[in-house]
Amino acid sequence: MSILVLAEHHDGQLAGATAHVVAAAKAIGGDIDVLVAGENVGAVAEAAAKLDGVSKVRVADNAVYAHQLAEPMGALLAELAGGYSHVLAAATTTGKNVLPRVAALKDVSQISEIVEVVDADTFKRPIYAGNAIATVKSADSLKVITVRSTGFDAVGEGGSAAVENVDIVADNSQSSFVKQELAQSDRPELAAAKVVISGGRGMGSGENFKLLDGIADKLGAAIGASRAAVDAGFVPNDMQVGQTGKIVAPELYIAVGISGAIQHLAGMKDSKVIVAINKDEEAPIFQVADYGLVGDLFQILPELESKL
Amino acid sequence: MKVLVAVKRVIDYNVKIRVKADHSDVDLTNVKMAMNPFCEIAVEEAVRLKEKGVATEVVAVTIGPKAAQEQLRTALALGADRAIHVETEERVESLAAAKLLAKVVEEEQPGLVILGKQAIDTDNNQCGQMLAALAGLPQGTFASEVVVEGDKLQVTREIDGGLQTVSLSLPAIVTTDLRLNEPRYAKLPDIMKAKKKPLDVKSPADYGVEVASKLTLLKVESPAERKGGIKVGSVDELVDKLKNEAKVI
Ligand SMILES: Cc1cc2nc3c(=O)[nH]c(=O)nc-3n(C[C@H](O)[C@H](O)[C@H](O)COP(=O)(O)OP(=O)(O)OC[C@H]3O[C@@H](n4cnc5c(N)ncnc54)[C@H](O)[C@@H]3O)c2cc1C
Ligand SMILES: Nc1ncnc2c1ncn2[C@@H]1O[C@H](COP(=O)(O)O)[C@@H](O)[C@H]1O
Numbered sequence: 001m002s003i004l005v006l007a008e009h010h011d012g013q014l015a016g017a018t019a020h021v022v023a024a025a026k027a028i029g030g031d032i033d034v035l036v037a038g039e040n041v042g043a044v045a046e047a048a049a050k051l052d053g054v055s056k057v058r059v060a061d062n063a064v065y066a067h068q069l070a071e072p073m074g075a076l077l078a079e080l081a082g083g084y085s086h087v088l089a090a091a092t093t094t095g096k097n098v099l100p101r102v103a104a105l106k107d108v109s110q111i112s113e114i115v116e117v118v119d120a121d122t123f124k125r126p127i128y129a130g131n132a133i134a135t136v137k138s139a140d141s142l143k144v145i146t147v148r149s150t151g152f153d154a155v156g157e158g159g160s161a162a163v164e165n166v167d168i169v170a171d172n173s174q175s176s177f178v179k180q181e182l183a184q185s186d187r188p189e190l191a192a193a194k195v196v197i198s199g200g201r202g203m204g205s206g207e208n209f210k211l212l213d214g215i216a217d218k219l220g221a222a223i224g225a226s227r228a229a230v231d232a233g234f235v236p237n238d239m240q241v242g243q244t245g246k247i248v249a250p251e252l253y254i255a256v257g258i259s260g261a262i263q264h265l266a267g268m269k270d271s272k273v274i275v276a277i278n279k280d281e282e283a284p285i286f287q288v289a290d291y292g293l294v295g296d297l298f299q300i301l302p303e304l305e306s307k308l
Numbered sequence: 309m310k311v312l313v314a315v316k317r318v319i320d321y322n323v324k325i326r327v328k329a330d331h332s333d334v335d336l337t338n339v340k341m342a343m344n345p346f347c348e349i350a351v352e353e354a355v356r357l358k359e360k361g362v363a364t365e366v367v368a369v370t371i372g373p374k375a376a377q378e379q380l381r382t383a384l385a386l387g388a389d390r391a392i393h394v395e396t397e398e399r400v401e402s403l404a405a406a407k408l409l410a411k412v413v414e415e416e417q418p419g420l421v422i423l424g425k426q427a428i429d430t431d432n433n434q435c436g437q438m439l440a441a442l443a444g445l446p447q448g449t450f451a452s453e454v455v456v457e458g459d460k461l462q463v464t465r466e467i468d469g470g471l472q473t474v475s476l477s478l479p480a481i482v483t484t485d486l487r488l489n490e491p492r493y494a495k496l497p498d499i500m501k502a503k504k505k506p507l508d509v510k511s512p513a514d515y516g517v518e519v520a521s522k523l524t525l526l527k528v529e530s531p532a533e534r535k536g537g538i539k540v541g542s543v544d545e546l547v548d549k550l551k552n553e554a555k556v557i
Contacts (some may be wrong), residue, residue: 010469067472069474070437070440070446070447070449071440071446071447074437074441092468093449093450093465093466093467093468094467094468096433096437096449097437097447097449097450098437099437100402100433100434100435100436100437100438100441101437101438101440101441101447102441103403103434103438104403104406104437104438104439104441104442105441107403108403108522109401109402109403109521109522109523110402110403110432110434110438111523112430112431112432112433112434113431122526126431126531127334127429127430127431127528128319128325128334128428128429128431129428129431130531131324131325131530131531132325132327132334132528132529132530132531133528133529133530133531134525134527134528135525135526135527135528135529136523136524136525136526137523137524137526138522138523138524139522139523139524140522140523173477174445174446174476174477174480175446175447175474175475175476175477176474176475177472177473177474177475178462178473178474178475179472179473180467180469180470180471180472180473181470181471181472182469182470182471183469183470191468195556195557219557227486230486230487231486231487236470236471237452237466237470237471237485237486237487238466238467238468238469238470243428243431244346244425244426244428244485244486246468251556252550252554252556252557262324263321269531269534272554272556273550273554273556274534274537275546275550281539286536286539287534287536288534288536289536289537290537290538290554291537291538291539291540291546291549291550291554292537292538292539292540293539293540293542293543293546294539300543303543304543304546304547307543307544307547308547308557
């Protein structure tokens with residue numbers, strides 16, 4: 001078996017998600033190659049070569065792969081896929097954008113967001129907002145898979161894989177990058193943070209999200225949100241946790257003014273410890289919370305900050 | 309410009325599902341079904357493009373069982389002009405759906421195809437991207453804004469780090485994210501009118517597409533239940549529990 005892992009990277013840095021995907025690849029077993037595609041990605045390739053278990057890093061460094069647009073990325077991966085039994089990527093917006101194109105071009109199914117490897121053909125994945133876990137077996141000769149990071153502990157460093165160039169230059173006249181507005185934050189990434197504190201509609205306004213800042217500072221936490229808080233314009237979309245947002249599983253998740261709809265729970269119910277702060281003692285979030293505190297968040301949050 | 313919208317019949321998003329006792333699948337008997345919420349957003353966007361004079365015709369298409377006609381009638385009530393039902397009682401995976409949609413695209417030659425970003429039953433998030441690859445078209449996935457500018461389409465996409473804008477040549481494929489629009493409700497007179505709008509019924513065989521998939525669903529289980537915890541009486545108690553019992557801070 002030989003597995004090709006698509007590296008996730010941003011701003012010239014290898015993203016943490018890749019080490020989780022390599023862990024999934026190790027669970028499948030076989031040789032693991034990592035593909036780094038982008039522009040000026042030398043440092044990314046070096047970092048990928050250090051990941052434990054990687055035999056080879058293949059680098060496609062070309063302007064056509066800048067911003068990792070789906071059309072050239074899909075074409076590149078489809079061309080490389082021929083030599084592999086599995087192609088894996090993180091279930092990030094990049095992986096989700098690109099990988100189904102690869103599957104379609106190779107005329108195989110995609111298995112999305114696996115959380116467990118049963119064997120090289122068989123995988124577990126959540127369906128229906130995580131309210132059921134499906135075990136699926138693929139008879140396709142090539143398996144195209146996205147990996148949910150929370151299902152696999154990241155591999156460490158210690159590898160020293162060979163790095164080689166790939167000269168395939170996919171042509172792309174159909175799409176072009178216009179601009180990007182990325183959230184600037186000194187806080188840890190949502191998906192990787194050990195502590196996450198999220199606010200919902202109960203926060204009342206974007207201004208009130210500042211009440212979470214002091215607590216997040218003290219706990220080294222990332223800040224998340226419910227869909228309702230994003231829809232209301234309190235905070236940007238990249239903070240949404242849930243079925244159709246980000247999936248997190250930190251050591252500690254604190255839900256503030258969030259009712260606990262199944263779509264929200266889908267994104268956080270695998271957290272180790274869950275705290276809920278809500279003024280409605282009947283709120284469904286309390287059914288999954290290890291520690292529930294019933295009360296007004298506007299009183300509780302300042303007190304919590306002062307006592308941490 | 310003709311706009312094609314793909315809609316899927318799925319379990320209503322409010323329903324808490326049950327796994328069948330024999331673990332063969334999720335139990336859908338007597339469960340409320342509805343149009344996939346992301347497809348509602350897709351229909352709404354297409355109808356708005358028509359209201360703005362950008363789209364000339366909106367065609368809704370679904371692949372699914374006989375009952376999926378309900379979702380097509382909903383799309384027609386919301387403003388689609390006509391509908392295509394590719395009828396099959398088989399389980400249709402995203403790849404087969406994409407192959408059938410690619411055939412419909414070939415036949416209908418739309419300027420724009422709008423799909424949901426993900427179906428909330430399988431949570432696959434694949435079909436639009438697969439269709440784009442099969443049809444050889446560019447894609448703007450997870451769209452929160454779509455602007456037609458001549459023969460180009462500007463799509464603002466919800467990505468993990470924030471927002472990204474790409475420019476695509478038309479025809480193109482778009483998949484919707486939650487912030488693209490807020491779908492309207494169908495009004496009673498429109499629901500009545502929708503019954504008279506044209507709805508073509510086809511079969512996968514008409515398009516020469518094999519629906520069977522190489523994926524087998526071996527088992528469906530309930531996830532590990534979280535044990536309910538406790539309510540604490542004060543912030544002091546909470547901090548104490550987190551420090552000394554859970555040891556997470
Ligand atoms: C297709 C689809 C996808 C979705 N995807 C997601 C997703 O990915 N993530 C997600 O989160 N949701 C998602 N949703 C939405 C989900 O169904 C809920 O609508 C949403 O999670 C509700 O957000 P909320 O809990 O913040 O708001 P509400 O349900 O309105 O709850 C607000 C809570 O705040 C409490 N509150 C109010 N004031 C105070 C106060 N002063 N002090 C303490 N508590 C207070 C209230 O008691 C209430 O429980 C999706 C829905 C659909 C249809
Ligand atoms: N059976 C189907 N019929 C019509 N459209 C579908 C079907 N399956 C998927 N789609 C479209 O593809 C989108 C994404 O679905 P998926 O990739 O399967 O999660 C849906 O929101 C629909 O727009």
